[in-house]
Structures are given as structure tokens and as C-alpha cells.
Amino acid sequence: MDLQVLFNLADPRIRKIWDEKNTQLSQRLEYQNLGYKDSDAEIRDPQFDNFTGLGLATLTGEKQPYSSEEKDQTSTVTISPQKWTNSIDITEEQLRFNLWREINDATGALANSEYGRIDTEAAKLFYLGFGTTFQSGPDALALFSSAHTRVSTSGTQSNTTTNTLSYENLKTAAQAIDRFEDDKGIQLMPCRNLCLIVAREKKERGIEVLRSIGNPDNAQRVSNVFNTGESNIQLVTANWIPRTTYNNYWFLVDKERASMMLHMVWGWRPRFDSDNTIKNGTKIYTASSMFKPGFQSFQFSYGANATS
16 A cells, blocks of 8 residues: 555544544543633743732711722733643555554654643742742742732732641731732722642641641640631642652642632643654654633642742
């Protein structure tokens, strides 16, 4: 059989293997569990503008003019999608001798390569969030900083600690995130959808802190406040946080605020393509995606770069 005809016949089957793997992996992506909201980029370098709210309403007497106040614009955050690629080659020998197991494994590995990169980059925003190498916020500071500045009022806010994950330290974090203010100095609405994000090595410790009947760090306490309906916090295991250096880090995130502040910006989602040219009995199949995780404000999160 002519080589071109052979590849033409095999191509639909190879693409079906990709489609099946693509469907499986897309349903297992973890980044949305971390609070990310999908945003499709309409331009190469999409910008996210931050505006302050208004101050608190002013007491006004009968027939007195209503108060008026302008919003202030803060710095603009640019989140530019990056392209990630990989490829495999399918040979004439694999097709002529029906080595479909090899082809299936190679195509699956190509899909794994693309989808693994998505969750890897999403996790980096958190565990590298104590510095500005990965990304800085509108105040030119890291996502987790002890000195976040406001545009319209003085003073700073802190959303970081080095405390280890414990019952009492999680209570402190929950109280702190509820007290975060906007750039006008107005306290945000209390959090309603908190999640505790930990590396795999801290999963069991997270379960102890959140789900123990009593306070796991104090045998005298009768009940665990995180077991009540009002204070319930979801546990999220971020399996893509590296087990060395960062495995003791933990993060508290309000997913409701994150839906407005934390973005996964897509140029395009993982796709599969091929080179129409057959060279030396080989055809190249490629996979690519273009995306970038980013944040436009910090008030959705509280982070701990603990060492134990």
C-alpha cells in the first residue's frame, strides 16, 4: 500500500485516540478546584483593570444633595498567555505492523504532557506566590505579601505567614481573610466558600485539622469549629505542588472572591495537529496549548510558606 494512503487511513484512528484521552484528562484537571475562572483572550496581551469601590454611604438629611464620589483606577494587570508544545512521530513500521499499542501509548503521553502542564502552572501561582518571579500584582508586590498597599487610603494589609498548618493558625487565617479591605479601605463581604489548599504530603494533616470531632491540637476542646455548617472549609489537595521545598506550604482561598480575581487566561486549549509531510517514513503529530494563570488582586487568598 502507498505510504501516503496508509497514513491517510490511520489518521482518523490516531485522532480518535487523542479525542478519547483529551476527554478523560480534561475532566480530571485540578486547576479549577483552586478557584480559577476561565477567561478567553481576545487579544495577545489581555489586561485586567482594577477599580476601587466607593466609600461607605454618607448620612444625608431631607432635601440635602446626595453625596457623590468617584472610583479610582488602580494599576492594570496584564496576563499574557504562553504557548506550550510537544510532539510525537508515528513511523511507517508502526502502521505496517499494526503496532497500535505503541501508537496509543505515544498519543496518550502527548495528551498527558499538555494537560499536566496546565495544572503545573496553575499550582505555581500559589507556591511561587511569595515572590514576584512568577507574577506580581497591581501593587507590584507578590501575591502573598505582608505590605499590600491601597490606592485611595493609607495603611497596608498582610495575607501571608510562616506558621505551620494547625487548628489555631487556620482560625487566624480565616479571621484575617474576612477582614480584608478594598482600595478605599472598605471591608469586603465575609467569605462564604473557603477552601484549604495543601500539597499531597499535608492532605492527612488537613483532614485532621478540618474534620476531627475535637480540636486535634488540644484534647480539652470539646468541638472543632470547622465541623459546623457555618464554618465548614473544603479541603483541596494540589497534587502538582512539588513534594520538596514546598510540601509544607498551605493556602486559604475564598472561591467566591477568586471567581473575580483569579484567572486562567486561554489563547487556546489543548489541541492536536499533524504535519502533512511524510519524511523518511515518519509523520509528526503535535499538541499545543496557550494559556497563563494570573491574578488581578490578592484579597481572595491567604498563604503560608511554612517549613514544617
